[in-house]
Amino acid sequence: MIPRHLLIGVAALLVLVVSMGIYARQMRRRAGEFQYAADSPVAPPPSGPTETVTLYVADDAAGMLRARPAQIPLPGGRQQRAEELLRALLRIYQQPGATHPLAPAADIRSIFLVDPGAAVIDLNAAFADQHRSGILSEQLTVNSLVETLAVNVPGIQRVNILIEGKTRETLAGHADLTETFDVTTVEQAGNQ
Amino acid sequence: MRWSNKLRLPVPSSQFPVPRFRLRTGNWELGAGALAILLAAITLLSASPAAEENHISVFSPVAIYTLPVMEHAGHEYVGLLELLEPLGRVSTQTDRRRWSLRYNTLDAEFVAGKTRAMIGGHNFDLAAPFLMENSRGLVPLSSLSGLLPRFLGMPVNFHESGRRLLIGEVGIQISFQLDASNPPRLALNFSAPVNPTISTEPGKLRLVFKRDPVVSPGSQSISFDSKVIIQASYSESNGDAEFDVAATQPVMASFTNNRKTIVVTIVPTATVAAGTSAAPNAAQTQPSTANVASRRILAMVDPAHGGDERGAALSDTLAEKDVTLGFARLLRHELEIRGFAVVLLRDADSSSTLDQRAAASNVAHAAIYISLHATSEGSGARVYTALLPVEGSSKGAFHAWNAAQAPVLPVSRMVSAAIVAELQKGQFPSRASSASLRPLNNVFMPAVAVELAPGADGIADLTNANYQQKAASAIADAVISIRDRLGVQP
Numbered sequence: 001m002i003p004r005h006l007l008i009g010v011a012a013l014l015v016l017v018v019s020m021g022i023y024a025r026q027m028r029r030r031a032g033e034f035q036y037a038a039d040s041p042v043a044p045p046p047s048g049p050t051e052t053v054t055l056y057v058a059d060d061a062a063g064m065l066r067a068r069p070a071q072i073p074l075p076g077g078r079q080q081r082a083e084e085l086l087r088a089l090l091r092i093y094q095q096p097g098a099t100h101p102l103a104p105a106a107d108i109r110s111i112f113l114v115d116p117g118a119a120v121i122d123l124n125a126a127f128a129d130q131h132r133s134g135i136l137s138e139q140l141t142v143n144s145l146v147e148t149l150a151v152n153v154p155g156i157q158r159v160n161i162l163i164e165g166k167t168r169e170t171l172a173g174h175a176d177l178t179e180t181f182d183v184t185t186v187e188q189a190g191n192q
Numbered sequence: 193m194r195w196s197n198k199l200r201l202p203v204p205s206s207q208f209p210v211p212r213f214r215l216r217t218g219n220w221e222l223g224a225g226a227l228a229i230l231l232a233a234i235t236l237l238s239a240s241p242a243a244e245e246n247h248i249s250v251f252s253p254v255a256i257y258t259l260p261v262m263e264h265a266g267h268e269y270v271g272l273l274e275l276l277e278p279l280g281r282v283s284t285q286t287d288r289r290r291w292s293l294r295y296n297t298l299d300a301e302f303v304a305g306k307t308r309a310m311i312g313g314h315n316f317d318l319a320a321p322f323l324m325e326n327s328r329g330l331v332p333l334s335s336l337s338g339l340l341p342r343f344l345g346m347p348v349n350f351h352e353s354g355r356r357l358l359i360g361e362v363g364i365q366i367s368f369q370l371d372a373s374n375p376p377r378l379a380l381n382f383s384a385p386v387n388p389t390i391s392t393e394p395g396k397l398r399l400v401f402k403r404d405p406v407v408s409p410g411s412q413s414i415s416f417d418s419k420v421i422i423q424a425s426y427s428e429s430n431g432d433a434e435f436d437v438a439a440t441q442p443v444m445a446s447f448t449n450n451r452k453t454i455v456v457t458i459v460p461t462a463t464v465a466a467g468t469s470a471a472p473n474a475a476q477t478q479p480s481t482a483n484v485a486s487r488r489i490l491a492m493v494d495p496a497h498g499g500d501e502r503g504a505a506l507s508d509t510l511a512e513k514d515v516t517l518g519f520a521r522l523l524r525h526e527l528e529i530r531g532f533a534v535v536l537l538r539d540a541d542s543s544s545t546l547d548q549r550a551a552a553s554n555v556a557h558a559a560i561y562i563s564l565h566a567t568s569e570g571s572g573a574r575v576y577t578a579l580l581p582v583e584g585s586s587k588g589a590f591h592a593w594n595a596a597q598a599p600v601l602p603v604s605r606m607v608s609a610a611i612v613a614e615l616q617k618g619q620f621p622s623r624a625s626s627a628s629l630r631p632l633n634n635v636f637m638p639a640v641a642v643e644l645a646p647g648a649d650g651i652a653d654l655t656n657a658n659y660q661q662k663a664a665s666a667i668a669d670a671v672i673s674i675r676d677r678l679g680v681q682p
Contacts, residue, residue, distance in 0.1 A: 060569060060570070061570075063570065063574070063623060063625070132504075132569070133503065133504035133505070133512070134504055134565075134567040134568075134569055134643070135565055135567070135574065135576060135627050135629055135641065135643045136567065136569065136570060136574060136625075136627075136643065137567075137569060139579075139625075139626075139627045139628065139629075142628065158582050172504075173497070173501075173503055173504060173512075174565070174627070174629055175627065175628055175629065176581075176628045176629060176630045176633075178630075179581030179582070179594055179628065179633075180581050180582040181581060181582070181628065182580070182581060185579060185580060185581075185626075186579070188626075189579050189625070189626035189627075
């Protein structure tokens with residue numbers, strides 16, 4: 001005779017399987033509702049007069065950021081300027097032999113400047129999915145983005161980082177992305 | 193590269209039209225609630241009383257740890273990788289039914305369902321078929337006495353009935369000395385310091401040794417020529433050793449000789465009277481260690497990651513979660529022998545959320561929280577304190593969850609500096625830094641994270657017991673050097 005608790009366990013599992021099936025179907029339907037066109041026009045490459053900016057470039061071996069002056073063409077708008085700054089930083093990390101390599105597919109989707117003093121950096125999925133996992137490498141990436149932005153775009157005091165428009169718990173298993181980074185605190189940490 | 197099996201469901205962000213969605217799904221949520229209640233009821237009905245998990249305790253010169261024991265076809269099994277991991281460099285490879293293991297330089301091969309194994313080029317017959325469970329290799333407990341010396345090259349003493357495995361010459365011997373004068377005193381002398389849990393009940397004083405490799409005094413039971421302290425008996429079960437002292441009057445225990453001697457004496461009459469008047473017929477289970485424990489510092493050691501959340505992939509076969517667990521067990525041992533009470537936030541390949549880890553540490557009112565991580569990049573070790581985010585709203589005495597660490601951050605930085613100094617003393621390259629690493633910012637006691645990086649031998653160092661031991665010892669020395677700042681004296 002099959003023990004009673006086994007029968008109950010099997011019954012519970014069956015109920016669970018059926019309910020999960022219904023739930024999955026519901027979730028798929030909901031996901032379809034939230035699809036939106038991601039075909040925004042591609043921004044033309046920036047042109048015009050170049051400016052000297054300071055990029056904070058991570059060096060894994062030294063475990064720190066190094067200030068590096070760079071001449072890059074910057075558009076006039078504050079938001080476009082912030083995006084070009086971080087893209088210039090990203091290009092350094094994507095070169096062969098970079099001191100802090102990032103995946104070739106890593107990109108900045110957009111940056112939103114929200115007054116007063118807040119910036120939201122939206123990274124693409126490849127940026128996080130292909131990032132090396134480790135406290136140091138992840139923190140250097142975060143610090144590099146925050147400091148470069150704060151130093152070259154006046155008025156930024158707080159920074160949030162999103163992945164594909166959504167909050168993600170960590171960059172690659174360590175650096176917490178759920179909270180708002182305080183620019184002063186990040187700068188002080190960089191000076192340690 | 194990162195290993196993670198965590199399923200990420202597409203959660204709609206607040207940027208999307210959530211209110212419309214909520215209105216349309218009201219009935220669905222009601223149904224889901226009813227289903228959850230139904231499931232909970234069924235689970236409660238089918239629940240049976242939870243039995244204590246079987247485990248084996250392993251005592252070796254480099255680590256003391258426990259591992260879960262599984263039962264299959266009447267035999268008890270333990271994971272071989274988990275057993276060897278704290279003791280040396282281990283790697284495994286699975287090829288269908290074949291399971292290969294390399295321990296330091298020794299290769300072994302096992303086949304699922306077969307008893308014949310090949311270890312270092314020689315055949316070895318297990319007492320029961322080798323098992324594979326989710327790529328884990330399981331060997332029968334009854335074969336450990338013969339199996340382990342082939343890997344370790346040193347004798348092992350396995351008490352199978354008590355599930356206590358002693359590797360090398362780690363056993364702590366006991367001798368008795370009864371002073372039959374009035375009042376009588378029984379001195380239990382140990383060959384090394386011990387830290388048992390002590391409790392009393394009418395007619396009995398019980399000492400349970402969970403973390404000390406105490407061995408049987410020869411006879412399981414010794415009778416004394418005394419009318420008060422009449423007998424002492426020794427037993428082993430489920431990884432623990434237990435000493436029971438039978439007495440006709442209430443007795444108590446105290447430590448002397450640097451915890452190498454436990455003296456059992458009669459409880460003074462006044463104390464007994466006070467106790468009995470409060471609870472005349474109670475069983476009076478008195479945690480005699482309470483006074484000792486209250487004076488000891490509680491350290492929470494958190495082996496990061498675990499379960500499906502594997503952390504960084506340190507090599508093709510080595511996950512960060514496995515290195516942190518072995519490292520944590522060594523650190524626990526190092527802290528315990530320095531007089532700390534230590535709680536590991538996980539002592540197996542299990543997972544818990546960052547909030548759960550923080551909550552457990554806060555609820556326990558630990559004096560210090562140490563999170564352990566590992567990386568394949570860089571060298572030596574890095575010690576991190578919290579990089580506090582923009583603080584959430586605080587209400588009076590209640591701090592925002594995301595900045596609970598704020599008031600004690602200066603002490604955390606002192607602990608971090610002390611650890612770096614001790615590591616550097618041991619020629620261990622190290623540096624202090626800040627990181628936005630949860631749950632450092634969620635705990636309200638001094639908190640640091642130590643990320644272990646390879647040494648001169650590269651990735652192999654991360655599983656090298658000597659390398660980990662060196663780091664663990666330096667961390668423990670640093671913590672004890674700064675114990676006055678932690679608020680409690682050990």
